[in-house]
Amino acid sequence: MNGALVFDAYGTLFDVHSVQQRCEEFWSGSGAKLSQLWRAKQLEYTWQRSLMGRYVPFAQVTREALAYACEALGLGLDERRSEALMNEYRNLALYPDVPASLARLRAAGRKLAILTNGSPDMIGPLVRNRGLQETFESVLSVDELGVYKPAPQAYQLAVDRLGVAAAGIGFVSSNCWDAIGAKCFGFAVYWINRGGAPVDRTGFLPDRVIGSLADIA
Amino acid sequence: MNGALVFDAYGTLFDVHSVQQRCEEFWSGSGAKLSQLWRAKQLEYTWQRSLMGRYVPFAQVTREALAYACEALGLGLDERRSEALMNEYRNLALYPDVPASLARLRAAGRKLAILTNGSPDMIGPLVRNRGLQETFESVLSVDELGVYKPAPQAYQLAVDRLGVAAAGIGFVSSNCWDAIGAKCFGFAVYWINRGGAPVDRTGFLPDRVIGSLADIA
Numbered sequence: 001m002n003g004a005l006v007f008d009a010y011g012t013l014f015d016v017h018s019v020q021q022r023c024e025e026f027w028s029g030s031g032a033k034l035s036q037l038w039r040a041k042q043l044e045y046t047w048q049r050s051l052m053g054r055y056v057p058f059a060q061v062t063r064e065a066l067a068y069a070c071e072a073l074g075l076g077l078d079e080r081r082s083e084a085l086m087n088e089y090r091n092l093a094l095y096p097d098v099p100a101s102l103a104r105l106r107a108a109g110r111k112l113a114i115l116t117n118g119s120p121d122m123i124g125p126l127v128r129n130r131g132l133q134e135t136f137e138s139v140l141s142v143d144e145l146g147v148y149k150p151a152p153q154a155y156q157l158a159v160d161r162l163g164v165a166a167a168g169i170g171f172v173s174s175n176c177w178d179a180i181g182a183k184c185f186g187f188a189v190y191w192i193n194r195g196g197a198p199v200d201r202t203g204f205l206p207d208r209v210i211g212s213l214a215d216i217a
Numbered sequence: 218m219n220g221a222l223v224f225d226a227y228g229t230l231f232d233v234h235s236v237q238q239r240c241e242e243f244w245s246g247s248g249a250k251l252s253q254l255w256r257a258k259q260l261e262y263t264w265q266r267s268l269m270g271r272y273v274p275f276a277q278v279t280r281e282a283l284a285y286a287c288e289a290l291g292l293g294l295d296e297r298r299s300e301a302l303m304n305e306y307r308n309l310a311l312y313p314d315v316p317a318s319l320a321r322l323r324a325a326g327r328k329l330a331i332l333t334n335g336s337p338d339m340i341g342p343l344v345r346n347r348g349l350q351e352t353f354e355s356v357l358s359v360d361e362l363g364v365y366k367p368a369p370q371a372y373q374l375a376v377d378r379l380g381v382a383a384a385g386i387g388f389v390s391s392n393c394w395d396a397i398g399a400k401c402f403g404f405a406v407y408w409i410n411r412g413g414a415p416v417d418r419t420g421f422l423p424d425r426v427i428g429s430l431a432d433i434a
Contacts, residue, residue, distance in 0.1 A: 045419055047264035048394050051368045052401050054420050064418035071415035151268045177265050184269050198288040201281035202262055203271050 003168030004137075005105060005216070006158050009116035009123055011039075012174040012192060013102075014092035014130070022088050027075045034069055041065035043177075046117055046148035055146040057119035062089060090125040095194070101213035102135050108217075113138040115158045115171075117148050138162060150181020158187075172216065179206045190216055220385030221354075222322060222433070223375050226333035226340060228256075229391040229409060230319075231309035231347070239305050244292045251286055258282035260394075263334055263365035272363040274336035279306060307342040312411070318430035319352050325434075330355040332375045332388075334365050355379060367398020375404075389433065396423040407433055 010016050017035045024031025042065035049055055063086055070077040105112060114136050116123050123141060127133055140161055142154045149155070159166050166186035173179045176199060179191040183204040191199075191206035192213060199205060210216065227233050234252045241248025259282035266272055280303055287294040322329060331353050333340050340358060344350055357378055359371045366372070376383050383403035390396045393416060396408040400421040408416075408423035409430060416422060427433065 041417075044261075044264075044394070045417070047261070047268060048367055048398070048417075048419055050268055051264060051365075052398055052419070053369065054401060056420070068415055068418050148268075150265055152270065177261070181265070181269055184271060198285055200258075200262070200265075201285050202265055202269070203273065 003170065004111040004113055004158075004162050004164045005170045005172065006113045006115050006162070006187070007136075008171075008173035008175060008178050009114050009118055009126070010092075010175075012172060013094060013098050013114070013132075014126060015095055016089075016092060018093035019085060019088040022085060026081050026085075027073075030073055030075055034073055034075065037069040037072060038062075038066050041068050050148045050151055055148070057121070057143055058117050058141075058148075059086070059119050059122050062086065062122070089122055091129050092126060094130055095213070097212040097214050101217040102132070104217040106135055111162070111164075112136050113140060113158065113162060115140045115142075115154070117142055117154075119143045149178050150184070152181075152185050155182055155185035155187060170216075172213070176200045176206075177202070180204045183207065220387065221328040221330055221375070221379045221381045222387045222389065223330045223332050223379070223404070225388075225390035225392060225395050226331050226335055226343070227309070227392075229389060230311060230315050230331070230349075231343060232312055233306075233309060235310035236302060236305040239302060243298050243302075244290075247290055247292055251290055251292065254286040254289060255279075255283050258285050267365045267368055272365070274338070274360055275334050275358075275365075276303070276336050276339050279303065279339070306339055308346050309343060311347055312430070314429040314431050318434035319349070321434040323352055328379070328381075329353050330357060330375065330379060332357045332359075332371070334359055334371075336360045366395050367401070369398075369402050372399055372402035372404060387433075389430070393417045393423075394419070397421045400424065 007013055016039050020031045020035040023034045042062050045061045045065055118141055120141055123139055127139055138161055140157050142148055145153050147153055158169055169187045171182040171187035172190045174192040176191055179189050180200055180202050183189040183206055189206040191209050193209050224230055233256050237248045237252040240251045259279050262278045262282055335358055337358055344356055355378055357374050359365055362370050364370055375386055386404045388399040388404035389407045391409040396406050397417055397419050400406040400423055406423040408426050410426050
């Protein structure tokens with residue numbers, strides 16, 4: 001049992017770059033670039049808005065980041081394409097190592113939860129569309145706090161809602177900055193480094209660096 | 218006279234990418250890429266550390282971002298090269314439109330100041346090395362606050378120190394996120410968009426978009 005295991009969603013369980021295919025359909029040859037820039041700006045905007053004290057839900061941040069990215073790359077974006085791409089975010093693919101690993105952890109009796117930046121209108125449909133609604137005891141969104149990770153309040157939400165002390169929470173993220181934020185807060189942290197990225201230099205280190213979710217299960 | 222004119226430093230007056238030449242000397246063919254990634258990570262780290270409540274001075278953030286960028290690009294970084302590149306940050310070039318424009322504004326009796334993320338050990342030598350120590354009435358650093366832009370406290374520092382109300386302060390930045398943070402706070406904002414970038418979508422717009430500092434002078 002050992003406390004709870006809390007997962008980041010976007011980039012950790014769900015592959016944000018599975019939007020690339022639809023991007024490519026709309027703008028042939030630009031799918032990969034658009035997907036990368038869209039994601040980069042989405043994250044930047046969460047940090048900047050949190051610092052400015054001007055939170056808006058993740059769906060709006062994501063839509064605004066898409067508009068920026070398309071303009072930067074000279075890609076014409078209309079309402080129809082914007083909606084179609086936002087809809088992709090409710091149908092992101094699971095990473096290949098995720099389904100079997102989650103099933104194994106669940107079978108072992110671990111208490112599993114999601115802690116995400118995603119607003120309920122995004123993360124709820126995504127979890128259902130991927131058939132994970134029975135897997136997680138809780139799907140926690142920073143939306144009720146009005147501030148994004150890596151603010152400590154975001155991680156505190158898991159402590160409060162799961163009723164488990166920080167030291168009893170194992171936190172799993174593929175986003176290094178998120179893993180570091182969680183470590184700074186006091187969780188035991190697994191960083192899934194699927195792509196062999198360098199570790200970020202922001203004062204803390206994940207407890208364990210793993211190549212896939214299977215390494216926990 | 219009309220109140221004060223407050224300038225961002227890095228990327229606005231001083232060209233952060235003038236480090237590129239020294240990068241290129243050290244790692245031929247990688248100068249531009251390294252300079253871009255170094256800057257991108259430097260900014261990310263300021264936002265992430267501010268949100269985590271784990272401020273360290275800009276000199277440390279800059280050094281840590283350099284270490285990340287070199288590892289990501291597979292470039293061997295030793296202490297000597299790290300120090301040499303950090304020293305470049307105290308000798309950044311002024312953008313071509315800056316010297317004459319500042320001189321004209323100064324001659325017109327405008328109260329000029331700098332408001333920067335840069336820690337005093339970085340911004341002080343840089344201002345002196347570029348011969349600007351007589352140009353600015355104040356060089357204000359967020360270092361005394363322990364939080365980076367675009368947190369509102371950073372902009373409040375200019376109000377407090379210059380003794381001018383927010384509405385009486387004209388703020389000039391080439392960093393769109395900084396221009397937006399300043400506008401959100403209540404300054405009248407000029408965004409110098411030298412490169413024709415899209416405007417960021419984070420809820421506010423600069424009052425004026427200009428191509429060069431000469432457009433204010």
